[in-house]
Amino acid sequence: MMIALTSRRAILGVSLGALAALSGLPASADEITFVSQGGAYQKAQTIAILDPSAKKLGITINQDSIPDAWAAIKSQVASGKPTWDVVDVPTGYCLRGGEQGLVEKLDFAKLPNGAAMPEAYRSPYSVAYEFYSSVLAYSQKTFPGAAPSSWADFWDVKKFPGRRALRNHPFATLEAALMADGVAPDKLYPLDVDRAFRKLEQIKPDITVWWTSGAQSAQLLNDGEVDMVMAWNGRVSALTSEGAKVGFTFNQGILQSTSLCILKGAPNLATATRFLNEAVDPVHQANLPLNIDYGPANPKAFDTGVISSERAAKLPSAPANAEKQALMSYAWWSSPAGEAAEKRWVAFMQK
Amino acid sequence: MPAPMPDISRQYQRREQLTMLALAFPALLMILLLVVLPVGWLAWQSIWHDGFTLENYRRILAEDIYWRSFALTFEISLTVTVLAVLLGYPIAYAASIVSRGWSIVILALVVLPFWTSVLVRAYAWLALLQRTGVINQLLRQLGLIDAPLALVHNTFGTVVATLHILLPFMVLPLYATMQKIPRDLLQAGASLGAGPVLTFWQIFLPLSLPGVLAGCTLVFVLSLGFYITPELLGGGRTVMVSMLVSRNVELYDQWGAASAVGVVLLLAVAAIFFVVSRFVPLDRVLGQR
Numbered sequence: 001m002m003i004a005l006t007s008r009r010a011i012l013g014v015s016l017g018a019l020a021a022l023s024g025l026p027a028s029a030d031e032i033t034f035v036s037q038g039g040a041y042q043k044a045q046t047i048a049i050l051d052p053s054a055k056k057l058g059i060t061i062n063q064d065s066i067p068d069a070w071a072a073i074k075s076q077v078a079s080g081k082p083t084w085d086v087v088d089v090p091t092g093y094c095l096r097g098g099e100q101g102l103v104e105k106l107d108f109a110k111l112p113n114g115a116a117m118p119e120a121y122r123s124p125y126s127v128a129y130e131f132y133s134s135v136l137a138y139s140q141k142t143f144p145g146a147a148p149s150s151w152a153d154f155w156d157v158k159k160f161p162g163r164r165a166l167r168n169h170p171f172a173t174l175e176a177a178l179m180a181d182g183v184a185p186d187k188l189y190p191l192d193v194d195r196a197f198r199k200l201e202q203i204k205p206d207i208t209v210w211w212t213s214g215a216q217s218a219q220l221l222n223d224g225e226v227d228m229v230m231a232w233n234g235r236v237s238a239l240t241s242e243g244a245k246v247g248f249t250f251n252q253g254i255l256q257s258t259s260l261c262i263l264k265g266a267p268n269l270a271t272a273t274r275f276l277n278e279a280v281d282p283v284h285q286a287n288l289p290l291n292i293d294y295g296p297a298n299p300k301a302f303d304t305g306v307i308s309s310e311r312a313a314k315l316p317s318a319p320a321n322a323e324k325q326a327l328m329s330y331a332w333w334s335s336p337a338g339e340a341a342e343k344r345w346v347a348f349m350q351k
Numbered sequence: 352m353p354a355p356m357p358d359i360s361r362q363y364q365r366r367e368q369l370t371m372l373a374l375a376f377p378a379l380l381m382i383l384l385l386v387v388l389p390v391g392w393l394a395w396q397s398i399w400h401d402g403f404t405l406e407n408y409r410r411i412l413a414e415d416i417y418w419r420s421f422a423l424t425f426e427i428s429l430t431v432t433v434l435a436v437l438l439g440y441p442i443a444y445a446a447s448i449v450s451r452g453w454s455i456v457i458l459a460l461v462v463l464p465f466w467t468s469v470l471v472r473a474y475a476w477l478a479l480l481q482r483t484g485v486i487n488q489l490l491r492q493l494g495l496i497d498a499p500l501a502l503v504h505n506t507f508g509t510v511v512a513t514l515h516i517l518l519p520f521m522v523l524p525l526y527a528t529m530q531k532i533p534r535d536l537l538q539a540g541a542s543l544g545a546g547p548v549l550t551f552w553q554i555f556l557p558l559s560l561p562g563v564l565a566g567c568t569l570v571f572v573l574s575l576g577f578y579i580t581p582e583l584l585g586g587g588r589t590v591m592v593s594m595l596v597s598r599n600v601e602l603y604d605q606w607g608a609a610s611a612v613g614v615v616l617l618l619a620v621a622a623i624f625f626v627v628s629r630f631v632p633l634d635r636v637l638g639q640r
Binding site for chain 1: 414415416419420423481482483501504582583586587588590595598600602604
């Protein structure tokens with residue numbers, strides 16, 4: 001037993017030594033830690049935005065990734081010594097973080113690229129980074145001729161019989177219900193929550209699946225489990241490029257974004273601000289959709305000539321597509337009314 | 352003078368006890384550090400947020416969603432447990448009466464799915480049960496049905512997949528108990544004129560009950576906490592308690608709102624065991640190996 005203990009202590013000693021050696025590495029002054037959601041999405045950013053920005057600014061960008069950063073942001077800031085600088089998260093997190101003092105207020109004088117973006121694309125705490133859309137997608141096998149092209153069509157089970165799926169989440173779903181009920185895409189907020197739930201009750205018996213993951217929404221459509229579904233545009237276009245007989249419309253899509261924000265007390269605040277400005281540079285932004293099916297957040301990206309008109313037609317944030325859609329208000333969703341609507345969702349699902 | 356034997360043996364006994372305790376110490380320490388402390392800390396958070404608060408529990412009492420999910424969770428767990436007995440008992444019985452070689456084959460088949468992750472098995476069930484899945488296609492080709500059956504994205508699919516995952520937890524304790532039932536007793540019964548049915552009913556079944564109870568306990572408690580399976584196969588409608596835990600983390604932004612749900616579930620299970628233990632000597636049943 002003594003032997004076992006000694007050797008365990010020895011191992012512990014070695015690993016502690018290794019840790020000390022690691023943390024003792026000299027730190028370059030101009031570096032930041034950038035955090036996104038990993039996978040193909042982060043790889044695309046590395047090629048389009050992160051590496052070029054690092055080169056142009058002469059800084060080192062250390063990357064980290066996490067599927068859902070909220071809890072980590074909270075605990076890092078609470079510890080008083082955050083290690084992350086810039087995070088790419090759903091825009092709502094930046095707003096909530098701003099309210100709770102977890103995120104730095106941005107100085108737009110130092111962010112000319114951000115300041116030039118439409119006001120709806122930024123907040124005092126964040127700048128939009130990329131766009132995706134919750135769109136109406138359908139099977140071309142079930143609807144070879146006239147396809148559903150609005151949420152009113154999605155709700156019309158007589159004109160478009162078939163099985164349907166919606167996301168098991170109030171975001172975008174309440175918006176779609178209101179548009180189905182005749183509310184104009186630019187007159188949605190503040191959402192009439194009661195009206196939206198009433199409209200959802202109407203379609204509920206015809207919803208086969210309430211999906212929880214993006215992969216699931218694509219699989220349902222691809223396998224023929226459902227004939228139409230609200231899904232993220234990138235998921236549907238991925239199916240199309242694999243040859244699946246599916247289509248979608250940007251009409252009445254709900255345009256959603258992730259944003260960049262800086263953690264309160266970030267170790268490299270000045271460099272982080274420089275990077276944030278560079279990350280929404282029109283040219284870097286224009287390179288993003290060449291590597292993945294997400295739309296640039298800076299509309300000027302479409303004027304750079306980098307994005308072909310053919311490619312732009314498939315991007316949710318291209319001006320011609322954006323004007324057909326509703327822009328999600330993250331400010332409303334993080335308001336007390338929005339939080340109350342979010343809490344109501346489970347009760348609706350259980351009924 | 353006789354040597355003070357008892358003292359030596361007591362001394363020896365004490366030393367052995369100490370050695371055993373020392374040997375168990377690392378494991379106990381690990382349980383304390385990795386289970387007892389974190390769980391206690393989470394439970395503490397459910398009543399302490401900038402001061403003492405019962406808000407998290409008030410919410411559970413006041414809002415209907417919790418009652419509905421608790422009711423559904425217990426209903427599903429009970430269904431799974433009953434089905435697991437009905438399916439598991441014959442399997443364990445067969446394994447206990449066939450030759451050693453065959454019983455190894457049977458048990459291997461029961462345990463084999465353990466090698467696949469719960470997530471993979473959930474997707475496998477999806478491929479089998481969905482509208483365009485293997486089962487529906489087969490039934491259609493045989494002309495037994497006209498329209499596909501709704502086998503998944505509902506409670507049915509959830510129960511089937513949960514049952515599949517938990518069946519080994521029923522079969523293994525049952526087998527262990529059945530194997531130890533002395534066959535002489537059955538022969539004695541037969542020699543007194545009892546037929547196979549009566550022997551089974553009056554001798555084998557009562558003697559195997561401890562195994563049934565152990566299996567039921569395991570299956571029931573484990574299915575109370577299922578998360579991935581109802582999430583993937585429940586179609587969104589099957590909102591079990593575990594899903595409310597994750598929802599509360601997201602919605603209320605603090606651990607306490609979620610851990611309170613866990614604490615209530617834990618207390619509910621403890622209460623059930625307390626009631627059951629008034630009727631069944633659980634400690635003896637579960638201690639039997």
